[in-house]
Amino acid sequence: MKSAGFIFTLAAGLWLAALGRDQWSDWVDATQLPPLALETSVEVKDRTGTLLRAYTVSDGRWRLAIQGAEVDDGYLRMLVAYEDKRFWTHSGVDLWAMARAVKQAALNGRVISGGSTLTMQVARLLEDSGTGALDGKFRQMRVAWALERRLTKDQILQLYLHLAPFGGNLEGVRAASFAYFGKEPRRLTPAESALLVAIPQAPESRRPDRAHGRAVAAREKVLARAMRDGILAQDQSVAALTEPVPHIRRAFPALAPHFADRVVAEDPAARVHVLTLQAGLQKSLEALAKDVIAGQGERVQLAMVVADHGSGEVLASVGSAAFQADHRQGFVDMTQALRSPGSTLKPLIYGLSFDQGLGHPETMIDDRPMRFGTYAPQNFDRMFRGTLRMREALQLSLNLPAVQVLDALGPAKLLSALDKSGVKWHAPGDQPGLAIGLGGVGISLEDMVQLYAAIARGGVSLPLTHTMQGQQEPGQRVLTAVAAWQITDILAGLAPPPGAPQNRLAYKTGTSYGHRDAWAIGYDGRHVIGVWMGRPDGTPVPGAFGADTAAPVLFQAFARLKRQLDPQPPAPAATLLVSNAELPQPLQRFQSRAQAMAGPGNGPAVAFPPEGAEVELLPQGLLVKVEGGQAPFTWMADGVPLAVAERGRSSLLSRLGRGFVTLSVIDANGQSARASVRLR
Incomplete structure (x- = not known):
């Protein structure tokens, strides 16, 4: 036939x-030809064109x-x-x-x-x-x-x-x-x-x-x-x-499966998605996640995000240790889940206080039992250290000093800074209270990495991106360059986990209430990495601490990213690098909001320029005036002292630049007042 x-x-x-x-x-x-336009698999590729993941066409x-x-x-x-x-x-x-x-x-x-x-x-x-x-x-x-x-x-x-x-x-x-x-x-x-x-x-x-x-x-x-x-x-x-003939059929590449699903859902019409990820790094970190979780119990999960904080490009994103339906709920992308950040917001709280003239890394602050209305926070270990420097309070991640600082700032200030950094947060109630500073707010791992990227970038936010789109425009300023550097210097002074290299990585750990979330986020002069560990269903993991479980993974992730850390930038010229005794008197000891309100007499007020004013900056500087309060006065601009021990109520401030600035005046009793103005 x-x-x-x-x-x-x-x-x-x-x-x-x-x-x-x-x-x-x-x-x-x-001749009537059949359709010549073929449906091809949707592909997700890394920055070099390496295939990360592909999908079958409609007929499988x-x-x-x-x-x-x-x-x-x-x-x-x-x-x-x-x-x-x-x-x-x-x-x-x-x-x-x-x-x-x-x-x-x-x-x-x-x-x-x-x-x-x-x-x-x-x-x-x-x-x-x-x-x-x-x-x-x-x-x-x-x-x-x-x-x-x-x-x-x-x-x-x-x-x-x-x-x-x-x-x-x-x-x-x-x-x-x-x-x-x-x-x-x-x-x-x-x-x-x-x-x-x-x-x-x-x-x-x-x-x-x-x-x-x-x-x-x-x-x-x-x-x-x-x-x-x-x-x-x-x-x-x-x-x-x-040459041997293969005996098996290999699985198709399936790197960054959670991330790939997300970008395909964002643009379902595209056939090829080119991302900023690095396939080699992604593969290495997925293997690390799998190895770490192997000995952590059948329900514990891990997620990681790596980004270049200079460009905002995401270089790796591990949504779970394995993309499968199991007790770990591996199909859930834990880089996107809203979780309690624990103590990882404390660096932002302290940075904002430095900017507002409420403190300095060398300022002394009390760690003692205290109440804030009906709220009575405790340190994680339920111990008290007495009086210590703000630098030490942050490095030890003490709760009571952090709540004092947030109380002086006001929770709205912290939430506003999160908004400026592009962080999407969720807090219960119409008016979130002081508990948000200790983790009483829901934030995703990816957003926490974006927040730390802003600190690492000198205080300026830049949205994380996963597409190759060229240089992005910087976002809003979250912290001044001085405050951002001060926070970096404090975090780089933390001792690394046992066995990790002494490499001056700036990092912070956090553990949420009930041991539900363990965090470690760190950065050097170029990259930022965030690590989360916990159970996707939100149940506690007894004995899980950020410092003990997540921090070692953070240092291992940096070791897989690079051999040596990129150095941190030098201190900005305006940084006040002095001991506590050399600080202006009002900055030597932190005053809580209650202490300031109970101070003798009326506190100071910025008489000129008034809040929200637009003022012309003269060649010789800016004339400022204070009313109320008790001399001598200290004038600060964005947390940097410009005039110290001023006896008069008028002062001329030099070393100012055009743009928005927050002026602070502190009197002899440590009471302060602020005004945000624009200089032109």
């Missing part, structure tokens, strides 16, 4: 050739987009030589090849070689018309002639590279290369090329994962033909025969 089919096909071709040229041409032009097949230039040239030459030697010269149907096939079939009583060209194979694959039926073969010839008229040879070859079957739900050479070799087909060995040439001739019976022996034999046949045709030298062919 098969030889009869070839005879019929040849006869049909000769009959068509016998028709008048015009009639035949009109008949070909009238893997069909990855590819250009001819992206395929190994040796494979293309081997393919054309084996399947269709005259591909570049015939018009779609190779009558000489058909005649040879018919002759061989007649002499041997069976099919020895096929007469289908690559163009005819494309026609068959486009219409899924089968191979043996006579009417199907006749249709393939007509479609092949029509394709050759409407497409270039390169376009036809590209269709074959997309549609060639490789067993199961694999279509196209790129999908096959990933499935059998785990790599792009840009660089294929002769043995790999030969296998990919052989499989489409009988895709189910030559699948190396299910019919290994037949796959080996088919590859040998292609290699022998390639050596005979001069495509391979004898030594190359011999070496190729020793």
Whole structure:
């Protein structure tokens, strides 16, 4: 039957050739072609074009987009030589090849070689018309002639590279290369090329994962033909025969699965998404997460985010230790979940207080039992350290000093700073109270990394981005450069976890109420990394502390990111680098809001310039006036002392620049007043 089919096909071709040229041409032009626009897999790639994750097309097949230039040239030459030697010269149907096939079939009583060209194979694959039926073969010839008229040879070859079957739900050479070799087909060995040439001739019976022996034999046949045709030298062919044929079908890349799902959902129409991630780093951190969680119990989960805080680009995002439905709820992206940040907001609280002239890293503050109305916070270890420097209070992550500072600032100030940094937060009630400073607010890991990136960037926010979009415009200023540097200097003074390098990484840990969340966030002069550990369902993890569980992972993540930390920037010129005794008297000891309100007499007020004013900055400086309070006065601009021990009520402040500035005046009793103005 098969030889009869070839005879019929040849006869049909000769009959068509016998028709008048015009009639035949009109008949070909009238051919109704199947759709030529192929659906290809949605792909998510890293910044270098490395495939992170791909998705099957609508019918569940893997069909990855590819250009001819992206395929190994040796494979293309081997393919054309084996399947269709005259591909570049015939018009779609190779009558000489058909005649040879018919002759061989007649002499041997069976099919020895096929007469289908690559163009005819494309026609068959486009219409899924089968191979043996006579009417199907006749249709393939007509479609092949029509394709050759409407497409270039390169376009036809590209269709074959997309549609060639490789067993199961694999279509196209790129999908096959990933499935059998785990790599792009840009660089294929002769043995790999030969296998990919052989499989489409009988895709189910030559699948190396299910019919290994037949796959080996088919590859040998292609290699022998390639050596005979001069495509391979004898030594190359011999070496190729020793290369093992894969026994298994590999899984397609699935790096950053949570992140990939998110970006595809954001833009479902796009076929390719190029992200800022680094595939190598992503793979390394996913392996780290899996190793860490292995000994943490079946319900504990881990998430990580790595970003370049200079550009805002996310370099890695690990939503969970494994993307699977298990007791750890691995399908949940824990970089996006709202969780209690514990003590990780304390650096922002202290930084805001430095900006407002309420304190300095060397300012002394009390750590003792106290109440704030009905709110009576406790330190995590329920111990008290007495009087100590603000620097030490932050490094020890003491709750009572932090609440005192937040009480003086006001919770609204903290929430406003979160808004400026681009953090999306959730707090219960219409007017969140002081508990937000100790974790009484919901924030995601990604947003916490964005907040610390703002501190690392000198106090200026910049939204994290996952797309390659060039230089971003900086956002709002959250802290002054001086306060941001002071916080960095404090956090870089923290002792690293046992066994970690002494590398001056600026970092902060946090543990939420009930041991539900363990955090560690750190940064150097270029990168910021955030780590979260806990249970996705929010149940407690007894004994879990940020310093003990999350911090070691943070340092391991930095070790996988780079060999050496990038140095932190130097202190801004306006930074006051002095001991406590050398500070202006009002800054030597912190005064709580209650102490300030109970101070002797009326506190000071900024008489000029008034709150919200727009004032012209004169060459000699800015004239300021204070009313009330008790001399001497200290004037500060954005937390930097500009005039100390002023006896008069008028002062001339120099070293100011144009733009928005917060002026603070502190009297001899430590009472203060502020006014935010714009200098032009």
